[in-house]
Amino acid sequence: MKNKGLLLVVSAPSGCGKGTILGEILKDDSFYYSISATTRAPREGEQDGVNYHFITKEEFEQRIAQGGMLEYAQYCGNYYGTPKKEVEQMRDAGRDVILEIEVEGAMKVRALCPDAVFLFIAPPSVEELRRRLNKRGTEAAEVIEERVSQAARELSYADRYDYIIVNGELEKAIQDFRTVVRAEKLRTKNGNKIDEVLNHA
């Protein structure tokens, strides 16, 4: 019998290289990236079922009422949330589901899914984060300072996660991520039970 996949909840302030790390991790088909549902209109180039599941407000509220959202939030008048069914189906099929979510959403999932694994990706320092955001050269100084403040606020949640992965060197951070996943699969609480591992042949 195949063990149920893990639910990996991943948060990181912007500029931490989370996208690059997850891009690398997701090259392995055993992972599944959970796609959020939203009621906002698709932007140009965005595809339904790829960037988001675009659904109506009525449908979203119906799903909330039926307990179909693992977590959700409202932002600028639109709903954003994680469809529970998809997460459960993928996990039942043995795939490890990655839920990329901001800190408040993660804390909601913490309360609802005691078996989820919480990873926080951190920059090596706030200074380094500022340097990386500046390097992009796409934003004004005050926007960057705003994002650094936001990052500092998010960092204050890090100790509530199970693991902290520091993205100082990208290769090391990716390796740490994989190490956590491999170790979690060896845990008895994640289904690595003696009856399952013993080859009774």
Add this chain to the structure above:
Amino acid sequence: MKNKGLLLVVSAPSGCGKGTILGEILKDDSFYYSISATTRAPREGEQDGVNYHFITKEEFEQRIAQGGMLEYAQYCGNYYGTPKKEVEQMRDAGRDVILEIEVEGAMKVRALCPDAVFLFIAPPSVEELRRRLNKRGTEAAEVIEERVSQAARELSYADRYDYIIVNGELEKAIQDFRTVVRAEKLRTKNGNKIDEVLNHA
């Protein structure tokens, strides 16, 4: 500041290759193998402070009374136990302490040290364990069956450990052990706190 070392409690039925795995792990000086204290007389070739700390019954009972034993048991009229001070000193120095102990002792440590990490090393199957014990060719058939029964009894405790490592292939088992240790060091509960990992420079 150096983080406190882990306390790794390791159990395995005999014939699982625990000694070989730990021998490989202990080549790395960051680990420390906790030496038990006992009141039994040293056997030929055994050295004090290497195989055991050989101490008198009076000293052992005094240590028990002073709370100096992490756990202890009596076997064939002799005491065997784990000196608490040594374990704590090594952990405070940042070394990961390995406590090789049978299942009942491990469960005592579980109750006393909630921050310890429990690893159970299992054979790929009971049949394979029997085969390995037979291969040694040193014991009579009834002795081997006795040890297989004992192993089966110990295996029933495995699900109470944090991790199960199956020693099917030695290299894989050693790698799994190291994976667990590395992942545990990334855990916030083991001191990987955001204030410690952020380089404030």
